[in-house]
Amino acid sequence: MDITQFHAAFFEESREGLDAMESGLLGLEHGSNADTINVIFRAAHSIKGGAATFGFGRVTDLTHLLETLLDEARAGTRTLDGNAIGVLLQAVDVLRGLLAAYEDGGDIEQSIDTAALAQARAGLEQMLSGTAAAASTDVATVAPTGGDGWRIDFRPHPSMFMSGNDPLRILRELQSHGAFDATCRDDRLPPFAELDPFEAHLAWDLMLPGSVPRGAIDEAFAWVEDQCELSVEALAPPVRAVDTPAAPAAAVADETAGAPARRASDAETSIRVAxxxxxxxxxxxxxxxxxxxxxxxxxxxxxxxxxxxxxxxxxxxxxxxxxxxxxxxxxxxxPVEFAFSRFPRMVRDLATRLDKKVRLKTQGEATELDKGVIEKIVDPLVHLMRNAIDHGLESPAERIAAGKDETGTISMSAAHQGGHIIIEVGDDGKGLDRERILRKAAERGLPLPAEPTDAQVWDLVFHPGFSTADALTDLSGRGVGMDVVKSNIIALGGQVEIRSAKGVGTTVSIRLPLTLAILDGMSVAVGDEVFILPLSMVVESLQPGPGEIKTIANDTRVLRVRDDYLPLLNLREQYRLPHPDDGEAAANAATGAAARPPIAVVVESDGRKLALEVDELLGQQQVVVKNLETNYRRIPGVSGATILGDGRVALIVDAGGLALPAAA
Structure with missing residues (x-):
């Protein structure tokens, strides 16, 4: 069999395993948890088993060291403190590099970072050689052995072969631990004419010496716990130290019960599709x-x-x-959690590097985004996170002097709003310095109005290379990478803005329009054209009465809606559509027919309401959104397009991108 066909699945599952290990290790810094340690151990064990199958020796050797350390942590003989977690995280990083090197193919010796690999191995071996926590001498410990021996009843389910597992591999692994006795049971073997070679029909009674650790038995069966009937029994109680108190019953039961059964394998609940x-x-x-x-x-x-x-x-x-x-x-x-999940590790590393104390708070992780959007939004978020920690947050001493908690807070949130996706990265740091930014802008000769608003000043940081930092490093300054952030967001057809208050903090808000989606919309007619208004942004529709439309300074029209005045935009003028010809107007005047009264649709975008003047409401319908930029170019006030039932193209209105009058 050509097992290279399974490489892609192994690499993807291994990356998911490394993500789980990293997340679990970061969680252990806030307190040890047996379930979390088990999750980390399982991930390492799975990667090791797959790597051994495919002959990826470097991965196998490193994960074996990881697995040994984690097994000691599971058994309670080792405490994973901050330093140990740091060593394990370093090993996770090296494993990522090794997997990437094997996935790319070519000369593995030239592809891997041998120095980083050697450093990771040295750190793990040093921990194994002398830093294991000694068991307390005033309480008894339960030896993870089987006394006089272990009796194992192993009956595979008929479908075991279909998951890629082989009982023979398990038997060989058990045999490697010492004297081994196996009796095969064929009571379920069907007649030859009915034999299905793709089903497992045999079972085994196995005997192992008591010197074999229970953990080694659990490890051998770890991949098939939910694919077999398994019973492991110690032939005699574990030997205890004389005159020492007995261990709690729960502890003994835990030792003999083995690791908790894992959830059904991903292969049984999902499939991978290109x-x-x-x-x-x-x-x-x-x-x-x-x-x-x-x-x-x-x-x-x-x-x-x-x-x-x-x-x-x-x-x-x-x-x-x-x-x-x-x-x-x-x-x-x-879920946007796929993007957010990489930042706890990043925050930890940057905070340690910059000698700052930082907590990360996330919200809206369950908000769902298109996979393509998630992939493209990660790089901008990385830039924002780095700048927030490095330039936004003060040092612990500066925060204490300012009357703040010495630990700074970085927040990340995601939410659907008005038919768009809003992702925000904020900090409770010192905020942007308006005067300093203006001085830097003057030095560089950047154009500014006479009395710029805060938003116009903050927008200066998006100029290429702009920074207020006195000494630039690969991290320092809000300007480092901010032009990249904006260009990437614009490439997605989105917008980015900054809100900041000196001494309070800074928030960067990213607003992404719809790309490929199914949209519930209201279709409206303007002349001979049809436009789609996303229902999520429509508040109400009405027909203005006499005196409810007024014109103020600069010929700006406003519509009175109850006790509020809203900017009134004519979509015909916004999209430069031709006006009704004079002949139609003259005909109406000659016959005494009144001109058709306008209809106003009140919409809300980014917390701001405005009214759109249209000719007719056509109804509600569900439309398929097509990305206009892919097929044409970006148009202000348009978030996409769709094809109507009669084959015509209708534009989808982006109310937030419409040009509002200055007086509005």
């Missing part, structure tokens, strides 16, 4: 939606009585299509 296949499926469903909309539009001219069954079928098709849209779109959606 992103390209998912994208192709999404595009096909989008075309199906358009076709279904065309059929619905054509069916509106049919006689309901004569075509009752056809119309009922089309109605069912519409419901099924909508369900299919939502199901397929959810396939690419991932």
């Amino acid at each position: 992103v390209a296949k998912v994208d192709a499926l999404i595009n096909l469903v989008g075309e199906l939606v358009i076709t279904q909309a065309m059929l619905r539009q054509q069916s509106e001219t049919l006689d309901p009585a004569a075509n009752e069954h056809l119309l009922a079928g089309l109605g069912q098709l519409e419901r099924n299509t909508r369900d299919l849209q939502e199901a397929v779109m959810s396939v690419r959606m991932l």
